[in-house]
Amino acid sequence: MTPAFGKRVHGEIEGSPGSIREEVLAIVSSIPRGKVVNYGWISRMMNSRISPLAVGWMLHRCPEGVPWHRVVNASGRCSTDRTGDIPQGLQRAMLEGEGVDFRLDGSLDLEVFLWDPDDE
DNA sequence: ACATTGACTTGTT
């Protein structure tokens, strides 16, 4: 019977093996504590199979356990502050709790905190 | 199935 690989995305399963969504979530979950990546970085890591915008969409409705706060924009700023779904400053607070230091202008140093898998 | 939106990025003016 058709396994209906399905998009039961509503809550819990979302388990389509090989799905773009799952790959993105896997990457985000792989970000080590105290490091961050930007949306375009994920897009590149997946060989541009997904656009940075789409990454943001997935993270917007991502399941628990995914460290979405470790994903920032290319400017090293917390894009979550632009939304109303997430309290402003929350992402920054969470990152600071992991040892990520922010500058006075509210941005973080990507040269230092950007995750480089080769450096691990 | 179509139109709109959105936690983006890069390049041009």
Place this chain on the structure above:
DNA sequence: CAACAAGCCAATG
């Protein structure tokens, strides 16, 4: 340095 435009893909109504 700031504003604008285009490319981009998935989710939502």
